[in-house]
Amino acid sequence: MTPNTCFNAHVLTLFPEMFPGTLGIALAGKALEKKIWSLNTINIRDFATGVHKSVDDTPYGGGAGMVMRPDVVGRAIETLPENTPLYYLSPRGQPLTQKKVKELAKNDSIGLLCGRYEGLDERVLKHYNITEISIGDYVLSGGEVAAQVILDAILRLREGFMGDQTSLNQESFENNLLEYPQYTRPNVWKNLSVPEILLSGHHEKIEQWRQKCSEELTKERRPDLWAKTTEIK
Numbered sequence: 463m464t465p466n467t468c469f470n471a472h473v474l475t476l477f478p479e480m481f482p483g484t485l486g487i488a489l490a491g492k493a494l495e496k497k498i499w500s501l502n503t504i505n506i507r508d509f510a511t512g513v514h515k516s517v518d519d520t521p522y523g524g525g526a527g528m529v530m531r532p533d534v535v536g537r538a539i540e541t542l543p544e545n546t547p548l549y550y551l552s553p554r555g556q557p558l559t560q561k562k563v564k565e566l567a568k569n570d571s572i573g574l575l576c577g578r579y580e581g582l583d584e585r586v587l588k589h590y591n592i593t594e595i596s597i598g599d600y601v602l603s604g605g606e607v608a609a610q611v612i613l614d615a616i617l618r619l620r621e622g623f624m625g626d627q628t629s630l631n632q633e634s635f636e637n638n639l640l641e642y643p644q645y646t647r648p649n650v651w652k653n654l655s656v657p658e659i660l661l662s663g664h665h666e667k668i669e670q671w672r673q674k675c676s677e678e679l680t681k682e683r684r685p686d687l688w689a690k691t692t693e694i695k
């Protein structure tokens with residue numbers, strides 16, 4: 463269980479209008495209103511200087527695209543409260559897993575630096591010792607959507623966010639297993655029936671059936687996860 467204090471998210475971006483975005487509706491939106499979490503968007507452009515207020519420049523050594531300037535991004539980073547763990551969203555980063563999300567959710571604040579253009583001057587990552595996180599092996603046009611994915615995954619683990627915390631123990635990736643299939647009314651739909659066992663009221667047998675389904679689904683769809691499950695056993 464995570465602590466029952468407000469979770470403070472600081473997002474550094476060139477596009478603050480993309481926030482709260484998906485996090486402004488449904489559970490996350492309500493939790494934001496209830497101050498279960500707070501969102502501070504920092505507009506990197508506000509830290510640009512000079513007549514042109516440029517936030518990026520051409521890459522040294524040549525090549526396509528533009529690179530975000532370290533001086534501008536650095537000034538934005540230095541406005542973060544002390545000891546805020548800071549991450550840069552990048553396809554080069556550590557892959558995000560449920561295990562990593564659980565670790566992140568133990569903190570009461572997070573800083574997420576979103577890149578655009580071809581990237582960020584490498585010295586920013588070195589100077590502030592920033593960890594990079596990737597949400598998958600594909601390339602997005604910027605880190606903003608990835609930041610929302612990470613925040614969504616963290617927030618639902620925070621106390622007071624979900625009505626029923628027990629559902630968290632049964633979902634996909636707990637014990638490296640995918641979740642079993644779910645059914646609701648009507649009992650028969652388009653000639654397809656709900657599995658008989660679920661109507662039996664026999665809780666122990668239902669548990670066993672669900673466990674078996676989880677294992678079979680994982681073996682079939684995610685042999686990589688299944689290998690980890692058997693390693694643990």
Ligand code: ADE
Nearest residue numbers: 551552553596597602608
């Ligand atoms: N920015 C661009 N692509 C990304 C990815 N796959 N994960 C995180 N941030 C990104």
